[in-house]
Amino acid sequence: MTRTVYLNGDWLPETEAKVSVFDRGFLFADAIYEVTAVIGGKLIDYAGHGARLRRSLEELAIPCPLSQEALLAVHREIVRRNALEEGLIYLQISRGVADRDFAFPKGAEPTLVLFTQAKPVLDNPRTKTGLSIATMPDWRWERRDIKTVQLLYPSMAKMEAMRRGADDAWLVEDGFVTEGSAATAHIVTKDGVLVTRPLSNAILHGITRASILDLARAEGIAVDERPFTVAQAKEAAEAFITSATNFAMPVVSIDEAPIGSGRPGPIAARLRDLYIADRLATAL
Structure with a gap:
């Protein structure tokens, strides 16, 4: 059973989620990420992770592609779609796709990806x-x-x-x-x-x-x-x-x-x- 991944507004099987070779996250590590734990299908310490996400984006001058409310809704939906009871949600936002250049591109649309990983976090031996x-x-x-x-x-x-x-x-x-x-x-x-x-x-x-x-x-x-x-x-x-x-x-x-x-x-x-x-x- 494959996971369902969120990619730029689409819900896709993990085998079909693709990012361009020209994405600056791939070429320059021009991207930020967050990891939120999930226990009992609930998001742990989400407010703090959301605040740090916004700060990281601001420091790199990358616009957030979703509002705070919409981003929370996506987190909840990916938990539901993957029936995730315990584990984590990985989120990554890159500056987006552009021809390779050290200078930041103008008008690039950020790439937003989320996926889940099921793993025990409560009973870690x-x-x-x-x-x-x-x-x-x-x-x-x-x-x-x-x-x-x-x-x-x-x-x-x-x-x-x-x-x-x-x-x-x-x-x-x-x-x-x-x-x-x-x-x-x-x-x-x-x-x-x-x-x-x-x-x-x-x-x-x-x-x-x-x-x-x-x-x-x-x-x-x-x-x-x-x-x-x-x-x-x-x-x-x-x-x-x-x-x-x-x-x-x-x-x-x-x-x-x-x-x-x-x-x-x-x-x-x-x-x-x-x-x-x-x-x-x-x-x-």
């Missing part, structure tokens, strides 16, 4: 075992706050981490951890303080990050938004990542050094439970 992390240099461009499809280096970093026997990579710049290959990096100090890098153009402004920090503060957990080094991470009581499909996922080792007890920590587990309960209550 890695929450019980935690992730192992390998660190490596952050060689990405400097506007990481824009969620573009320029993902080659993060992909290479993840593959190198896996080659080393780890599950994923944390990227390091000037001695400080920026973020994971596709997630926000957090640590919890031995004093129980949740530490995560502050927002800037050095990291993606994670939607799950923002939600988790709000929940932590409401729970009485101290939060310190500051950079931290790899050495500080290795000395922490806990470490974890946040992302749209991982929610809060524990990290148990960094460069083969165990973090805390070497097992998933209680604060990451508590924040994951709080996030799921809170976001299910407000899902669209």
Whole structure:
């Protein structure tokens, strides 16, 4: 059974959805994307993803082809058409089709694509075992706050981490951890303080990050938004990542050094439970 894909206003079988070879997303990675989790057929943290989508488009001067209301309706419809109970929706908007030129084309119509991926996000077995992390240099461009499809280096970093026997990579710049290959990096100090890098153009402004920090503060957990080094991470009581499909996922080792007890920590587990309960209550 093939999925139904949304492409520029049409609902198509995935085998029939085609994008031009002249699309600037293909030629220049001139495109942005968002990923929204789905649980019980409902959209999780959609408002945050919609706001970040608009910001990314504005930063690249790409017009949004649909209104906010229409885009939400498309998200709901693709869930219905694919009978998606649990998984994710991937959305991508490129600047559109034009003959290859470094200068932006005038009047190009953006290309809008959405598809679904069914996968377990609630009962992820890695929450019980935690992730192992390998660190490596952050060689990405400097506007990481824009969620573009320029993902080659993060992909290479993840593959190198896996080659080393780890599950994923944390990227390091000037001695400080920026973020994971596709997630926000957090640590919890031995004093129980949740530490995560502050927002800037050095990291993606994670939607799950923002939600988790709000929940932590409401729970009485101290939060310190500051950079931290790899050495500080290795000395922490806990470490974890946040992302749209991982929610809060524990990290148990960094460069083969165990973090805390070497097992998933209680604060990451508590924040994951709080996030799921809170976001299910407000899902669209």
